[in-house]
Amino acid sequence: METLAIAVLAFFATGYFVLAGADIGTGMLAPYLGRTDHERRLVIASFAPFFLGNEVWLIATAGVLVGCFPDLEGELLTGQFAVLVPLLTGWIVRDVGLWSRGRGPGRRWRAFCDGAVVCGSWTVALAWGWLLAAPLTGTPYERAGGPTAILIALAVAALFAAHGLGFGMLRLTGPPYERARLLVGRTGPWQSFALTAVLLGALPLLAGSALPLADEAADGATLALLVPALLVVTPFLVAAQVWTWRTFRHRVTRPSYL
Structure with missing residues (x-):
């Protein structure tokens, strides 16, 4: 049962980084990809x-x-309490910006919410890098520090951004798509997205x-009770994710209510 529990934990954690890494990375680059209010929408x-739906994978990981x-x-x-605080703060700020953007008056409000999305996305990406730096440097129960932790945090954040670029090439059209393609280069959108997905998942x-x-x-x-329940729930989570990606597989040509 211990092996199954570890496998389920690894599956949920990998799924979160690959899937949520796409929207976090795209949010990080929103000012570059979208230069006008219409393009940012x-x-x-x-x-x-x-x-x-992507955040459900993080909740599932925490639950396991x-x-x-x-x-x-x-x-x-x-x-890691000192690292989890900015991680959760960035998560909340980002989600509040996304939910509030289309519910306030005027461009200033939307610009403020856009700033919340961008700052929250960068905070989440850097906090994940800071959090991962501890086990990657052999000190999982202590907050990582020093130049190595800074370099790992920046590298992880850059990987999130690269993943967002690949996702943007799959979903965007017009000038935002061209800006994403300019940074990705000649690599095809699926190739770029797959490469960063493998790296993030690792x-x-x-x-x-x-x-x-x-x-x-x-x-x-406890494991005999929890693990079978998790194995029953997991296919439904995967099916919901597949349905979402299939339903919204087409490129974006017009803004949403956000």
Whole structure:
């Protein structure tokens, strides 16, 4: 059961980084991709149908960690509290900006919400890099510091941005698409997206390999109850994600209500 629990945790964490990395990266580059209010609405419309469904994968990851690895979750929460605060703050600020953008009057309001989306996206990306720096440098229960942590945080944020560019090439049209293509170069949109997806998906796997997951797993009775339930729920989560991507597979040609 411990092996299955670890596999489920790895699956959810990898799914979150690959899927949510797309909308986080696109949000990071919104000022570059969209130079006008209309273009920024196109950029936001490119990932608006996906971001809530993508965040479910993070909630599922946290749920598996709390339920199947409670001692490890407590140790990580205590040691990485200073990193989790900006991560959650950026997440909230970003989502508030997305939800509020189309509900206020005037361009100044929309510009303010756009700033919240961009700043929140950058904060989330950098915080993930800072958080991953700890297990990647061999100190999973302590906040990472020093030049190495800074370099890892910046590299992870750059990877999020590159993933967002590939996603933008798949979804955008007009000038925003051309700006994304300019940075991606001659690489096709699916090739670019697939490459960054593999790299982003490898991050939680590498970080997880530095954690004593098997030693910190819950007792057998708890795992015998939780793991089968997770295996039943997982296909529905995957099916919902497939439905979302299939439904919104076409390029964005006009702004959404956001």
